[in-house]
Amino acid sequence: MSRIREISLLLLLIPLVQSDLWTETARIPDLQQFRALCGRYQVAQAYMEDTNSRCTTFAPVDDVFTYNPDIRALDQKETLSHFVDTQVVELGLGKKWEKQTLVRSTLNSGYVYITQFENNPGNFSYFANAGRVCNHESNQWGMISGEQYLYKICTPIGHRPYPGTALSFIRDREDYIFVDRQYNNRDLNDLRDILDRVPDIALVIYGSSAWNGFHTFFLPNDKAFSKIIDRNRVDREVLLAHVTGINRVLFTWPWMYDGGVHYYPSVRFSNNIIEDNFKLKLVMRNITDRRTGRYDLYAVSEVYERYGQFRRGSVWAKIIVPNIPVQNGVVHIIDNVLGVVTNTIDQLLMDNPKCMTLMRYINTIGQIVRNYFSATGGLVTFFAPWDEGFDRIPEQIERRLLRDRIWLEQILKLHIVPAKELTSDEITNDTIVNTVDNMRQLYFIRGEWPTNNITYYVIGGGVKTAIIQENVAATNGIIHYIERVLGVPYQSLWEVLKNETRLKRSYEMLTNLQLKYTLDPWQVLTPEQNMTFFVPIDQAWEKVPPTLLNRMNDGKHWLALQYVYKRHIIQGQALMYTDLRERTYVMMNDEKVVIRRRGRYFELYWPRGNRVARIIEGGEIAGINGYMHMIDNVLIYEPDLRAPAALVNGTEGLILVFVALLFHNRRILFISLIFVIIMSSYVELVPQTNAQDESIQ
Known part of the structure; x- marks a missing residue:
């Protein structure tokens, strides 16, 4: 197989036609939108027509422009972000790289991060920033014309690169740098001040060179720091919790469209150990709103043991501006500070826009239920239904729920597990926990499909629901957000x-x-x-x-x-x-x-x-x-086949009796009574005929 692979690679390096990439794209039906985009700018078209330029082009297919119309309005600098000034031959070799990510310069003085993921042994997928290379669909890993290489990508490549490191991105005070860009750093003042207090982290990690090691940086904005009561809790370890391990560059496009054939997750949910911290894990997640189809991207820091400033559970931070390439990795701006927990369950529910209906029901009951969520209520685990869970309840059921305060209180208490921080790592198919009423229990299912894509389900009061957002940490317990209301039926x-x-x-x-x-x-x-x-x-x-x-x-x-x-x-x-x-x-x-x-x-x-x-x-x-x-x-058992027939015949006999009485016919009446007595006896004898069928169990 290796010999065949080498021959295929040699054939790949031979120009199939003596023409430039500009001419070649005219013959390729799914690259017409990218050709039209390059035709607007002389520099991009010149590189496409120069067969002697040693460059590599990552060209979005037409589906990318169809599903993301904003890409049609890219300016010249953003278009040149798809051109790398060297030949990228590694994608066609079909072997594992020494480094998971390659760093290459673009024509507009930025960087492209070309990442290799091993799906299974010997099967790889490749990404250029957030763009997935999809030449495998045509069994042709690259098109070569002279010194030029061209690869198709089936998702947007991401924002235009920032010409500096993550530290210079945070500290940059020149507004002209962000002119005509889709992002800025005006909301990073608090992070800038904190980094100034820890120069070792600022210079060694945030200001490192891409050639020494690159990372994924999650930068909290000013709104995120305003949620923290005690700013002194943001120390050196908390800043490190926002940076992935060395040579981990993760872009956040959640689902890839591949010509209508396959859907791929770009975020590989591997255990991205942060530096040398084996107690804290940083992953990226996406949650899709099933009503609108829109998705939200999150960075999640998970802590399995309490230590230092960190509490058990997860902190979810929504990614506001994703995929900003910098010289030492990629930057994502988030709306929460990872790793720091300062709010109670009650405060988290009030701040969550998806729990407005839940809070209305809780306020209807009053302090009977709300005391469990306060700082003095002790540790609890709360399964909080989102608003869409209440929307699924039929109208007649919801009217009864609002009228019956006793039933409403029972339903809300069914979602509360007292004196326990139940996280997903403790959930198995045999897990059973008691609720606060000490009568009803919650059961769990740990589903895994496809491999490594784990979904947890909770069953309570006869209703099974999936846990959509798990292990959200609070100062007084854990919240799991669910998509249905436990104990409230919605189907016949x-x-x-x-x-x-x-x-x-x-x-x-x-x-x-x-x-x-x-x-x-x-x-x-x-x-x-x-x-x-x-x-x-x-x-x-x-x-x-x-x-x-x-x-x-x-x-x-x-x-x-x-x-x-x-x-x-x-x-x-x-x-x-x-x-x-x-x-x-x-x-x-x-x-x-x-x-x-x-x-x-x-x-x-x-x-x-x-x-x-x-x-x-x-x-x-x-x-x-x-x-x-x-x-x-x-x-x-076997006699069940005969019993209903006997009952039907007995019914027919009763009909004959009724007819006889109606027409005063004594002979028909006498025959009908005898028929009914015989059939009734037969029905009584049917169960006794199963002596030979006792083996049926």
């Missing part, structure tokens, strides 16, 4: 069944049954519509003998199948997991099923069929018309 049981991946087989069976209209009523919050549904999971149906299962689903025994499902439904009562007691319940098909406790679990016991099904802990799901509990077995 039928909609829940439709969307639950573990209940696909039950959903497919119920699709053809009349029972689905009972599970999806037009009127909710009425006692007669409430129900408790014990649903077998997909693995439970695998325990049913295949012959019985096939006959139930052959289309001829749909009444029998519906009769079986009614055995799993309690009508008129909506029972949460905490409401379950050891007692006998009359199910929807008028049969008796016993709920009993076995250790920490509850189970269903059906005496007639001698079947047992365990209720899965954490498998409770709330609906607007009741509760759903997942079980690991099906309450079914």
Whole structure:
């Protein structure tokens, strides 16, 4: 393979046609916008036409201009930022570099950082600043014409470089430097004053040379420092928490568009150890608003152990101005000071524009709930729903929530875990915690898809929701921001069944049954519509003998199948997991099923069929018309195929009796009574015919 790679590289270095890049771009259909941009400026066009200039061009494809219209208005200096004054041949070698990032000069006296990421062994992706090199789509890593190289990029390359180091960027007081640029440093006065007090950090780290080592700098603005009560807490270690390790240059474009084929994350969520500090990790994250599609970029400092000025948890800082290349790395301006925690949970919630509805509900209850979030309330972990979580609640449910203060208080307390700083590194699939009411519990799921993309879910009051922004540190605990309100249903049981991946087989069976209209009523919050549904999971149906299962689903025994499902439904009562007691319940098909406790679990016991099904802990799901509990077995046996048919025949006999009475026909009346008695006896005898079927379990 290495020999083939060398031959491919040699072929790559041979000019395919004796023409310049300006002529070549005319033949390439997805570079027409970049050609038009270069045609406006004589210098850019001259470099494209000069086959003897030893330069490399990073040309955005047309999709970049389509999805980012501002790029069409780049001036000449910003256009020349796409031209490097040397030949970049490393992208076509297909091997791991000694340094992860290459530093190359541009034609406008700036720098381009060409970064290599190893997706898996032997498979690399490359970035020029924030632009992803996407020549691999055409299996051609570079186009060569004379001494020129051209690479396609499928995302914007970033802002025009600043001609100096990060320290000179902070200290620069000349306004003319920032004329015609999309950024400035007018909001960095407080950071400038603090750096003046620590000259070693200022000169060695912020003012270092790119050839000695380059970094990613997160610079808090004046608004960020105004949030800190005690300025003395911003010391040498806090300043180092805003700089990544040596030779780590991270640009912040969150998703790459690649010709409509692939989407790539540019930010690699590796553990970027800050200098030699192994207790603090600095990563970059993006959060997308699902209603608008807009995303916010964040720098996140995570602390797993308390030490010095740092508290356990994470500090999230929104990136206001991203991707400003400087001579020793890249600069991002942020709105919060990383690593420093000075606010309580109450203050963080009030300052968060996405928690306006939550604060309105908390103020409705008053100090009963709000005391938990104050400085004197002790350590708590709070799962805070964003406004979009309240927007998902149906209108009739929200009206009841506003009227019923007791229920509202219970819902808010369900989100509070007392006397604990629960961070994501402690969450597993077996994690169970108590809430402040000491009755209901929260369950967790740690999902990972794709690899290394971990999402945490919390389940409470029958509602499962994803943790969108985790481990936000406060002086009195931890906040996890979630996308739904725990304990408040927003779907009917039928909609829940439709969307639950573990209940696909039950959903497919119920699709053809009349029972689905009972599970999806037009009127909710009425006692007669409430129900408790014990649903077998997909693995439970695998325990049913295949012959019985096939006959139930052959289309001829749909009444029998519906009769079986009614055995799993309690009508008129909506029972949460905490409401379950050891007692006998009359199910929807008028049969008796016993709920009993076995250790920490509850189970269903059906005496007639001698079947047992365990209720899965954490498998409770709330609906607007009741509760759903997942079980690991099906309450079914062979005689179920005949019992509904007998009931139908008995009903036909009663109809004959009614007809006989209507027409005063004694002979028809006598025959009908005998028919009803025989069929009733048959129904009573049906359960006794399962002696040979006791092996079904």
